[in-house]
Amino acid sequence: MRIFGGDSEAFVDFDHQAHVERQRKLIPTEYATEQDMCVRCHHLSDWEIEGVSEPEIDGASESETGFGPTSCGACHSDVYNPTSTFDHELHVDLLEPGGNESCDECHEGGHSASTAIECVECHKNMGPGEDGQPFDYVAPSYEDAMHGSCIQCHESEAEKLDKPELPYCATCHYED
Secondary structure (H helix, E strand, O other), rough: OOOOOOOOOOOEEHHHHHHHHHHHHHHOOOOHHHHHHHHHOOOOOOOOOOOOOOOHHHHHHHHOOOOOOOOOOHHHHHOOOOEEOOHHHHHHHHHHHOOOOOOOOOOOOHHHHHOOOOOOOOOOOHHOOOOOOOOOEEEEEHHHHHHHHHHHHHHHHHHHOOOOOOOHHHHOOOOO
């Protein structure tokens, strides 16, 4: 099954069986029925599961099964959250051969993000930018990044192409 990802070329492969197996691990079967597991994802619309086996679901489209849409973000909420681009393991691996087992080369007075030295202590090229602020290694959320890059272009191209609807949400977020 493929899930629409924003334009006609951007689809995400969706492995239904892998999601079913994940639910089986999360919900002990002695406490839940097969239908209970399905409802964890397929809760946004009315549907019946009686007589429908998993292979039928895997090979069928949403319209064929009558199952309603669900939101990937219901479980994969990280798409809505800013993401740190700082790779702690990479830094530990790079410093370990030099004998940083105590972590004090980067952390002053404890082992937490709040006690870490500023990036510019080692990376002189990451000093303040034009706005005087230090480099920010927190990337925007996937949602914000996609909306920012797509909407900016859609708005500028809408007038050129005489397509005033181009920047509208429904251009990318549509229902079949």
